[in-house]
Amino acid sequence: MFEITPLRYFLSAYETGSISRAAQVNNVSQPSVSAAIQRLERDLGGALFLRSRQGLQVTALGTQLYREAAASVSHLADLPARLRPRVPQAVRIYCHPDMVLAPFAAPLQALTRRRPEVMPEFTDDPGSCDIACIAEPCTPAGYVFLPLWEDSYGVALPVGHRLAQRETVALADLAGAPFIQRPYCPQADMLHLLAEEGLAPGRAGAAATNDPQLLDLVAAGLGVAFVPLRHGAQHAGVCVRPVRPGPQVRRRAGLAHRRTVAARELAEEIAAPLREI
Structure with a gap:
């Protein structure tokens, strides 16, 4: 039965073309690498390398051994890391009430598939989160904002x-028309748009506590509301139409992250497939 260590030394010598470099790669002495290769040659009954002033020349037997062993040795060498229990990494995520989480769902799912140790936890407190789905004006103090779209x-x-x-x-x-109140939005309900045209809304509609709820209220026929245009793709019972004269209000939406390396890396991974700006 072959031992993995001599095979690992052999693979390093094959890939580097040098006993000394193979020793450096494995942090051992040159005699240790030479002895391991000689042991393999005795077991296999033939030379694996021809030694010359130009360095190591691989024999046909050495080439065959490399082809047979490389994948298996690499697989076994990584085995401890694969079997070692992963330390769960809790990531606190905040979604501001005027945001809809749906655009972030697929990147979050992809992140947890790539990094099973990441455990998303949602929080209602923007000051305690690691990552926030948020519009730029609402970015918590001390956080870094990553713009994704307008x-x-x-x-x-x-x-x-x-x-x-x-x-x-x-x-x-x-x-x-009855307008559903949207008091949590930095732009408020934008009813000033009607006032500027000398118009008045109808009776006050229901008050929402977040935009997903607001879309449910609109779909139920309880009123209308001014919302970001892309919200129209987030609810089957709602459509969002541009208005004329058009509002001059725009917002930059994206992610905000705590000023730590871990939070920044996770935010960048989530943001990468979404970035439009």
């Missing part, structure tokens, strides 16, 4: 609403 705003309507079939909606068409 949003402009439109009006969220139930898919069966009389205005939902239009490509754009005039602000005048929204006069008298």
Whole structure:
């Protein structure tokens, strides 16, 4: 039965073309590498290398041994790392109420597949999170913001609403409509857009505590709301249409991370497939 250590020394000599370099790679003495190769040659009944002033020349037997052994030795050498219990790494994630988590779902799933030790935990406290899904103005103090995309705003309507079939909606068409309150958004409800046109909204609609809930309320026909245009792809019962005259409000959305190496690396991994800016 072959031992893995002599085979590892042989592979290093094959790949580096030198006994001395193989010894350096494995942090052992040159005699140790030479003795291991000689032992293999005795077991196999033939030379693995021809030694000359130009260095090692691999024999046919040496080439065959390398082809047969390389993958197996590499697999076995990594075995302790694969079997060693992984230390769970809790990652606290905060999602601001005016954000929808759906765009981040696939990158988070990919991250946990690549790094099973990562254990996402969601928190309601932005000051205690490692990573935040957030718009730039809401970035917690001391965190680093990674911009991913820019949003402009439109009006969220139930898919069966009389205005939902239009490509754009005039602000005048929204006069008298019940608006769902969105008090957690940095841009508030943006009802000033109606006021600037001399229009007034209808009765106050329900108040939402976050945008996913707001979209549910819109889909239920309880009112309309000004929201980022990309929210329209996040709920089957809601469409979001641009309004005219169009709002000049835009926001930069992305991730914010704590100023630690681990948080930065995780945020960059999540952000990579999403980055548009």
